[in-house]
Amino acid sequence: MKFLRLMPGRGEVVLAEGDPRLSEDEERLIDEFRNQLDSGMWAAVPTMDGSTGRREALMVRDYGEIPDGTERVIFFPRAAGG
Amino acid sequence: MSTLAFVVVALVAAALATFVVASRVRAHAARRSAERQERRRRRRAPRMDPGTERRAERRARALLRSIVNRDEWEMYRDLGFIRVIGRNAVDGTSAGAYCYLIYPHKPIVAYLPGSNSLMSEYCVEFPDHEERVYGPKLPDSDDVLAKWMMIRADEEDLIKRANMHLPGRQVDPQQVRRDLWRLKVWERDRRARREQQGPPQAAVGA
Numbered sequence: 001m002k003f004l005r006l007m008p009g010r011g012e013v014v015l016a017e018g019d020p021r022l023s024e025d026e027e028r029l030i031d032e033f034r035n036q037l038d039s040g041m042w043a044a045v046p047t048m049d050g051s052t053g054r055r056e057a058l059m060v061r062d063y064g065e066i067p068d069g070t071e072r073v074i075f076f077p078r079a080a081g082g
Numbered sequence: 083m084s085t086l087a088f089v090v091v092a093l094v095a096a097a098l099a100t101f102v103v104a105s106r107v108r109a110h111a112a113r114r115s116a117e118r119q120e121r122r123r124r125r126r127a128p129r130m131d132p133g134t135e136r137r138a139e140r141r142a143r144a145l146l147r148s149i150v151n152r153d154e155w156e157m158y159r160d161l162g163f164i165r166v167i168g169r170n171a172v173d174g175t176s177a178g179a180y181c182y183l184i185y186p187h188k189p190i191v192a193y194l195p196g197s198n199s200l201m202s203e204y205c206v207e208f209p210d211h212e213e214r215v216y217g218p219k220l221p222d223s224d225d226v227l228a229k230w231m232m233i234r235a236d237e238e239d240l241i242k243r244a245n246m247h248l249p250g251r252q253v254d255p256q257q258v259r260r261d262l263w264r265l266k267v268w269e270r271d272r273r274a275r276r277e278q279q280g281p282p283q284a285a286v287g288a
Contacts, residue, residue, distance in 0.1 A: 009221075010141075077210040079244070
């Protein structure tokens with residue numbers, strides 16, 4: 001699983017990468033997930049609707065909400081009224 | 083008497099000249115000092131690579147392409163925006179009772195697909211205030227991706243957070259109508275191309 005962050009002037013940046021089935025990797029991923037949410041980011045997981053094959057997205061507010069088998073979690077700044 | 087007057091006038095003139103020259107020298111010194119400080123500030127400032135934004139946008143486009151649906155990517159590539167059907171108001175024909183147009187760094191425009199009536203603008207941004215060098219704006223395609231993910235994942239929350247305005251506040255309604263017309267032509271051409279190509283190979287063989 002990869003944690004990517006959308007950043008001005010850079011595009012996406014890989015924050016962390018690891019296999020969540022390995023406890024060492026999982027701890028690192030959990031720490032990074034918390035860091036990002038604490039610094040004001042939101043997290044979304046790209047998903048696919050099994051019945052239609054359409055691509056969707058899921059907002060996650062906790063590491064435990066990340067679906068099994070997720071390959072990428074995208075962090076981006078919180079929405080604000082423009 | 084005339085000699086005394088001459089001496090006095092000469093002294094006054096000399097004093098005035100000294101004052102003028104001194105003030106000019108001071109101004110010149112101040113200017114040189116300001117120029118030196120400016121040169122020092124420029125040397126210390128991070129050098130901006132002019133290709134940085136283009137590279138960031140290229141990466142953002144590749145990421146967007148890998149996440150959104152193929153038709154949505156092609157729409158963005160060809161037209162510069164993505165049309166998303168509102169999740170909460172799908173009607174019996176599955177055409178959607180309302181749709182959104184997602185533009186980069188512009189408000190999301192909601193409209194009725196049947197009549198192409200514009201409903202509202204939802205002004206929303208994703209500013210990254212931690213970024214000091216490049217400013218708070220995401221690359222165009224990352225802005226579109228963030229809006230797309232929010233609409234697909236939690237449309238109601240996005241709408242709640244956005245500032246809602248009547249159409250025409252930031253996006254020109256004429257431009258939106260032209261874009262809707264371009265979208266209609268684009269979809270018609272795409273359908274025609276698919277019909278020309280015929281059914282997929284498996285279906286032909288079946």
